[in-house]
Amino acid sequence: MCLAIPVLIKSIEDSEAEVEIGGIARRISLELTPEARVGDYAIVHTGYAINILDQEEARETLRLFEEIAAAAKEES
């Protein structure tokens, strides 16, 4: 449940944003994420941002995966 995807916020007007992902664009609501800024990635579910994606955490997670992959390779 809860299909929600990260989209790039291109512009904000009141509590709505123009967002983009993979070349498609839509208007969404920022009512649930008043802290959103242009340039953020919003996690959008049924036309509303439910969170702002933490880009640093994303990078950290990928770094962790890369370490795990490197360690696994060494072992084999």
Place this chain on the structure above:
Amino acid sequence: MEDRILLAHGSGGRLAHELVETTFVKALANPLLAKLDDAATFDLGGKLAFTTDSYVVSPLFFPGGDIGKLAVCGTVNDLAMTGAKPLYLSLSFIIEEGLSRRDLARVVDSIRRVAGEAGVEIVTGDTKVVNRGSADGLFINTAGIGIIAEGVSISGSNARPGDRVILSGTIGDHGIAVLSQREGLSFATRLESDCAPLGKLVAGMLAVSRNIHCLRDPTRGGLATTLNELAAQSKVGIRIEEDRVPVREEVLAAGEMLGLDPLYIANEGKLVAIVPPEDAGGILEAVRANKYGKEAAIIGEVTAEHPGRVVMKTSLGTSRIVDMLVGDPLPRIC
């Protein structure tokens, strides 16, 4: 001249004749049609292919096409999938009372253009007008006749283990383009329907080799359904690789947003070809040489294992079964 279609336009009287002459015959001009006999008559030698389809798409106009273009391409392509050269089409309109003449003219113009490109003639037709609410603006039926050259025998049951599976281009474009216009779902995209006539593309393939085993266009139900049909008909297994299947980024993105898998989304200008391995390279080149096949790729092969099933190596490197679609893929929130 009224600017909306009335019930009287379908009744066979003066108004109806005037509609046929000014809107249809004039635009689709050819000697057979101009005769306006009850039936078109012509000489044809050889093995014939004959098909029909009805088109009820809504909205009537969508990015990259309209119901008219679809009505020609759909039938032309069905003929082409048997290896036939498409020749003649019939064209029947069921028009909802109140449709604007301008919209009708637009549709007819679209038909004219794509029939011209495909090299087919509309030689006979019919017009009916029904009460408001009985048709979604416009329904079209086309039937088509084509001629199959000697030595060409293409069938869904011809696939053999070792054959290669060629896909002529990106999947999901049509379905997503139409969906993007739908009330309640709309999003902005440059994506257009891939609706296109493939008769000449197939002719180019046959010029390289008559040894094409299967041809099919993955329309409703998408690539997954088509591959399953072929696997079942030929009683073989098919293995494909997700990374080899061309998909536009916008289609992927729309799929992510709406919860749709591109493998199951309709296409209107693509084909799947199953060909012997030794001919695959040459046939692929022939497809790529055509403007509608620029992104063609070999996406997999036919195997003797798991007959009737389609298996895909995912982009993750794991394997899963790709089944047929049953029902319509609906956008979901979960």
Place this chain on the structure above:
Amino acid sequence: MRFITEFRRPELARGLLSQIQSQSRTKARFMEFCGGHTVTIFRYGIRQALPRTLEMVSGPGCPVCVTASADLDKAIALSRVPGVIITTFGDMLRVPGSRSSLEKAKAEGADVRMVYSTIDALRIASDNPDRSVVFLGIGFETTAPTVAASVLRARERGIKNYYVLSLHKLCPPAIRAILDSGEVRLDGLICPGHVSTVIGAHPWESVAHDYHIPGVISGFEPLDILQAVSMLVAQVERGEARVEIAYRRGVRPEGNPEALRVMERVFETGPARWRGLGEIAESGLKIRGDYQEFDAERAFNIVPEPAREPEGCLCGEILRGVKMPLDCSLFGTTCTPEHPVGPCMVSSEGSCAAYYLYGGSLGG
């Protein structure tokens, strides 16, 4: 697509799978509660890639699947009220009620429209002031705040013809009900990702504590699932029962306070009927008295036909993880995605549909 494609990289999947393989010694059964997780697991063949020590079981985290026939009957009855436009997410169109479905009602003349968002439903309401627009509110804590926001917006704009039929449900009570029933022995939970985006980690912490079972909050990409499985395996091997957030880019421990605030302003909790689980206290959301003019239950006198659940349908047991789709005699025969008998087959993330579409186990 940024923050999506990176989380599907095959070489990173291999690394995580390696890690799982080398750690996993103890036989363990994990439940992924969320339907979205089920879809990822099936779509990427993850089950087949995991070591034999691990078993994955799907839980009832599919709001479509757990909607009771009686509730769907209410929606269908509403669709037949003159002047009503039903707006709904696509998921609900084909779910069978006792005798019909919204799709069938639509074919019989009801005005049922699919929308992507409540924002679209509000637009339909303001474009059709002489009609009553009822939004079918399904979904868990991810969706409820968005529906609550639409109610607030309707009030702010003075939209008087917008209503919500709230069938929203809460996840933690359902998980507790499954664990309470003791029917399935579970060694770990893959906790819903986007529900947790809203509610945070705390509700899961009390589940982990009370039932002594580890829980990892996971994202929806294949690497996210693999990471969650790896973290669960690590806890199982160490005998731990904590809650960890794997989906750190999407979930804050405190959740989304604004979303929670909006949700709590419009909704209050109450009992709810779950298909397969029966009635669970404090597991449903109803519109508060302050916003009663938007409550479809109060605004319309809904008289559905008497409810009945389809015979032979094992959706209940399948939802609880006690049976598998293949155990159901209707699976693939009377009950297919084209002619679904029960909701598990309708929803593309219901166990039965996922099983049907993506197949059972494969050699790999």
